[in-house]
Amino acid sequence: MARMTGAQMVLDGLQREGVDxxxxxxxxxxxxxxxxxxQFPGIRHILVRHEQSAAHMADGYxxxxxxxxxxxxxxGPGATNLVTGICTSWMDSTPVFxxxxxxxxxxxxxxxxxxxxxxxxxxxxxxxxYLVMRPEEIPLTVREAAHICRxxxxxxxxxxxxxxxxQETAEYxxxxxxxxxxYKPTVDGHAGMIRRAAELIDQAERPIIIAGHGVIWSDAQxxxxxxxxxxxxxxxxxxxxxxxxxxxHPLSYGxxxxxxxxxxxxxxxxxxxxxxxxxxxxxxxxxxxxxFNPGVKIVHIDIDPAEIGKxxxxxxxxxxxxxxxLPRLAEQVKETKHPQWVRWxxxxxxxxxxxxxxxxxxxxxxxxxxxxxxxxxxxANIVTGVGQHQMWAGQHYFYKRPRQLITSGGLGTMxxxxxxxxxxQVACPETETWAICGDGGFQMTLQEMAVLVDEGLPVKIxxxxxxxxxxxxxxxxxxxDKNLVAVAMTQPDFVKLADAYGIRGLRVExxxxxxxxxxxxxxxxxxxxxxFQIDQEENVWPMVPAxxxxxxxxxxxxxxxxx
Amino acid sequence: MNTAVNGVVKDxxxxxxxxxxxxxxxxxxxxxxxxxxxRGFNIESLTVGHSEAEGLSRMTIVVDGTSxxxxxxEKQLYKLIDVVKVTDLSxxxxxxxxxxxxxxxCNNVNRHxxxxxxxxxxxxxxxxxxxxxxxxxxxxxxxxxxxVKMCEPYGIRELSRTGRIAMVRGTKTTTVHDPEPERIRxxxxxxxxxxxxxxxxxxx
Ligand SMILES: Cc1cc2nc3c(=O)[nH]c(=O)nc-3n(C[C@H](O)[C@H](O)[C@H](O)COP(=O)(O)OP(=O)(O)OC[C@H]3O[C@@H](n4cnc5c(N)ncnc54)[C@H](O)[C@@H]3O)c2cc1C
Ligand SMILES: Cc1ncc(C[n+]2csc(CCOP(=O)(O)OP(=O)(O)O)c2C)c(N)n1
Ligand SMILES: [Mg+2]
Numbered sequence: 001m002a003r004m005t006g007a008q009m010v011l012d013g014l015q016r017e018g019v020d021x022x023x024x025x026x027x028x029x030x031x032x033x034x035x036x037x038x039q040f041p042g043i044r045h046i047l048v049r050h051e052q053s054a055a056h057m058a059d060g061y062x063x064x065x066x067x068x069x070x071x072x073x074x075x076g077p078g079a080t081n082l083v084t085g086i087c088t089s090w091m092d093s094t095p096v097f098x099x100x101x102x103x104x105x106x107x108x109x110x111x112x113x114x115x116x117x118x119x120x121x122x123x124x125x126x127x128x129x130y131l132v133m134r135p136e137e138i139p140l141t142v143r144e145a146a147h148i149c150r151x152x153x154x155x156x157x158x159x160x161x162x163x164x165x166x167q168e169t170a171e172y173x174x175x176x177x178x179x180x181x182x183y184k185p186t187v188d189g190h191a192g193m194i195r196r197a198a199e200l201i202d203q204a205e206r207p208i209i210i211a212g213h214g215v216i217w218s219d220a221q222x223x224x225x226x227x228x229x230x231x232x233x234x235x236x237x238x239x240x241x242x243x244x245x246x247x248x249h250p251l252s253y254g255x256x257x258x259x260x261x262x263x264x265x266x267x268x269x270x271x272x273x274x275x276x277x278x279x280x281x282x283x284x285x286x287x288x289x290x291x292f293n294p295g296v297k298i299v300h301i302d303i304d305p306a307e308i309g310k311x312x313x314x315x316x317x318x319x320x321x322x323x324x325x326l327p328r329l330a331e332q333v334k335e336t337k338h339p340q341w342v343r344w345x346x347x348x349x350x351x352x353x354x355x356x357x358x359x360x361x362x363x364x365x366x367x368x369x370x371x372x373x374x375x376x377x378x379x380a381n382i383v384t385g386v387g388q389h390q391m392w393a394g395q396h397y398f399y400k401r402p403r404q405l406i407t408s409g410g411l412g413t414m415x416x417x418x419x420x421x422x423x424x425q426v427a428c429p430e431t432e433t434w435a436i437c438g439d440g441g442f443q444m445t446l447q448e449m450a451v452l453v454d455e456g457l458p459v460k461i462x463x464x465x466x467x468x469x470x471x472x473x474x475x476x477x478x479x480x481d482k483n484l485v486a487v488a489m490t491q492p493d494f495v496k497l498a499d500a501y502g503i504r505g506l507r508v509e510x511x512x513x514x515x516x517x518x519x520x521x522x523x524x525x526x527x528x529x530x531x532f533q534i535d536q537e538e539n540v541w542p543m544v545p546a547x548x549x550x551x552x553x554x555x556x557x558x559x560x561x562x563x
Numbered sequence: 564m565n566t567a568v569n570g571v572v573k574d575x576x577x578x579x580x581x582x583x584x585x586x587x588x589x590x591x592x593x594x595x596x597x598x599x600x601x602r603g604f605n606i607e608s609l610t611v612g613h614s615e616a617e618g619l620s621r622m623t624i625v626v627d628g629t630s631x632x633x634x635x636x637e638k639q640l641y642k643l644i645d646v647v648k649v650t651d652l653s654x655x656x657x658x659x660x661x662x663x664x665x666x667x668x669c670n671n672v673n674r675h676x677x678x679x680x681x682x683x684x685x686x687x688x689x690x691x692x693x694x695x696x697x698x699x700x701x702x703x704x705x706x707x708x709x710x711v712k713m714c715e716p717y718g719i720r721e722l723s724r725t726g727r728i729a730m731v732r733g734t735k736t737t738t739v740h741d742p743e744p745e746r747i748r749x750x751x752x753x754x755x756x757x758x759x760x761x762x763x764x765x766x767x
Binding site for chain 2: 119120123124127128131148180181182183304305306309310
């Protein structure tokens with residue numbers, strides 16, 4: 001045991017928990033922490049340009065690496081700026097450790113300068129949070145918070161520390177053991193339930209697996225492949241489950257949902273058994289609940305008991321971690337195939353090839369994504385914003401690995417793209433990383449280009465410039481009688497902006513230049529921005545209109561295909 | 564809120580009596596109530612107090628089960644780190660009680676009537692003044708509703724009800740047998756305490 005300041009304890013604790021990077025922004029109350037940072041050369045601090053980005057970077061870092069991401073903000077506005085990012089990781093269950101400073105203890109509760117009740121504010125968007133009132137409490141708090149953050153169903157935690165607690169000294173005593181009476185995640189999966197699930201799978205004529213984000217968090221891709229192959233079950237994923245099953249696999253049928261593949265939606269709707277793994281039956285994935293595949297039996301494997309039965313009645317609930325449950329299930333199911341069922345889905349795919357890109361002289365966004373896929377051999381990490389470009393990035397790039405697509409699904413946070421890509425690039429310095437940005441969303445966090453320069457990160461920025469808040473324009477076009485209100489935007493010169501930040505920029509105005517621009521960006525060592533001036537009017541298809549059932553999936557109307 | 568049939572307390576249709584054993588820490592009540600609010604679970608009553616175990620509080624929550632499936636309420640409660648154990652007492656044979664204080668208008672003429680009523684309900688008189696009286700009554704909600712109704716014609720000046728607390732009959736308990744290690748107990752005991760002190764000259 002040694003005497004240490006609170007600030008030293010925080011940094012030492014984080015380091016013991018494996019933290020090597022903090023995305024942060026300073027301010028008065030965290031100055032003691034910043035003052036201490038140089039004593040911890042093992043921790044790289046990345047100075048962001050807005051705290052929201054710090055939280056997104058930590059999130060991108062976590063999603064790309066599977067490790068906990070860490071962000072830091074000062075009290076008051078620093079802390080509240082983190083909120084959107086924390087909520088983004090809350091909705092998608094990613095392990096982010098948010099650290100904030102607060103005003104000195106004697107000022108707490110008295111509306112001190114830059115005081116914000118950040119623990120109160122984040123109660124409903126963190127897995128747990130702490131206000132630490134004594135330095136002695138720091139080691140246990142850091143240990144507990146990190147444990148809660150990355151075990152069970154991962155999720156963000158927040159630790160708020162008053163300024164004078166950073167400064168005070170106390171005996172440092174790192175707890176080897178923790179015991180949280182109220183937190184004991186079930187990870188094993190009940191043997192009897194696994195048995196029953198195996199029976200249902202053996203009896204099923206039209207089984208389908210829907211793999212979600214949980215498969216990725218539990219690194220269960222191999223086990224999933226084993227189960228699918230042995231029992232001959234076709235696999236579709238949720239949007240966040242993309243990469244949980246290799247899309248090149250013969251049993252892969254893409255992803256389902258509002259903008260999922262027609263045949264994936266039909267397969268989910270016509271199956272007699274749905275095996276949901278690490279997914280939460282979200283409404284964007286399942287369409288109108290009431291009319292989802294009447295009569296289907298559901299086996300639900302999820303680490304969070306509260307997800308089971310939340311939206312659909314479940315025939316066999318299995319509470320446990322996918323990487324533990326799937327191999328045991330694979331062991332118990334009979335080896336079989338479902339040729340008729342698979343043929344039926346294949347036929348759907350032939351008749352409704354949702355991913356076909358029509359010949360066109362225009363620079364179709366689908367074409368840009370597909371070309372990027374081809375040029376990068378499908379190996380790049382893809383990070384997206386929210387909107388049409390996000391859907392095209394999910395549809396027209398084909399993913400092989402877990403963690404390859406990084407995207408905000410549950411909260412749908414525009415502005416996620418660039419900072420999350422930065423976090424992902426920090427976590428995986430060797431992996432080619434592309435930020436696929438909306439021209440709208442990019443402008444919410446574009447200032448982080450400065451971080452690319454500061455840190456020498458070779459992120460490639462592809463702006464899908466349609467001059468619109470495209471996804472909203474699509475809705476106004478389809479559901480509000482083409483009454484376009486507040487969606488057209490005059491865009492700045494993105495290339496000049498890049499230039500102003502010291503980043504190489506390139507404008508691409510014709511289809512013919514797409515491939516060569518991508519090649520140029522790939523051979524260029526540093527960060528680079530490409531402004532793809534894509535076709536402005538293109539809509540995302542297929543589509544399950546809001547409130548409709550999966551069986552009501554609409555494909556691209558003929559007049560749009562004729563454009 | 565409940566009807567006693569043959570001495571066995573049953574919840575009103577759709578109502579559930581849920582007991583949550585929670586860590587005795589600042590903010591835990593807010594965590595629980597904010598969970599109910601954001602999930603749209605309606606609370607009929609919620610009471611908190613110490614339990615038999617040091618460091619653990621006991622919350623008794625009467626939930627309107629028509630606002631949410633009760634297993635969702637339980638599972639969502641379990642997701643809170645500070646919630647250690649959740650039991651739906653409605654599945655059990657339970658004893659449920661509430662305490663109420665009723666300040667009733669009265670004068671020398673009708674005070675006797677009120678005392679008679681109190682007697683019937685086995686309510687205690689805990690304060691008496693020239694033109695008011697405070698009755699204290701313990702019982703299930705129906706009994707309290709009954710007394711309140713009888714007092715109404717006299718004029719109720721103030722009414723305060725505690726909300727329900729409940730226990731399972733017999734030897735069965737809803738307690739937790741997982742004592743906190745001393746070190747962690749100390750830590751928890753100290754968490755969140757306000758440090759008294761002078762305002763510093765300036766803040767930054
Ligand atoms: C514009 C837009 C359009 C969208 N369109 C679609 C669409 O068409 N289709 C679609 O699917 N989504 C779509 N989404 C995303 C959608 O909103 C949800 O985010 C997504 O469906 C959630 O996927 P999920 O359930 O797999 O992941 P999450 O929401 O991250 O849930 C993960 C689940 O896995 C569980 N889990 C975690 N760890 C483990 C483990 N170790 N073992 C087992 N289980 C575990 C968790 O408890 C949780 O239940 C869209 C989003 C946007 C912004
Ligand atoms: C922070 C935030 N504000 C608003 C929205 C609502 N919204 C969803 S998609 C979208 C349009 C996105 O436009 P852009 O980034 O240009 O992408 P595009 O759809 O054009 O590809 C909007 C405004 C959101 N998801 N996030
Ligand atoms: Mg746009």
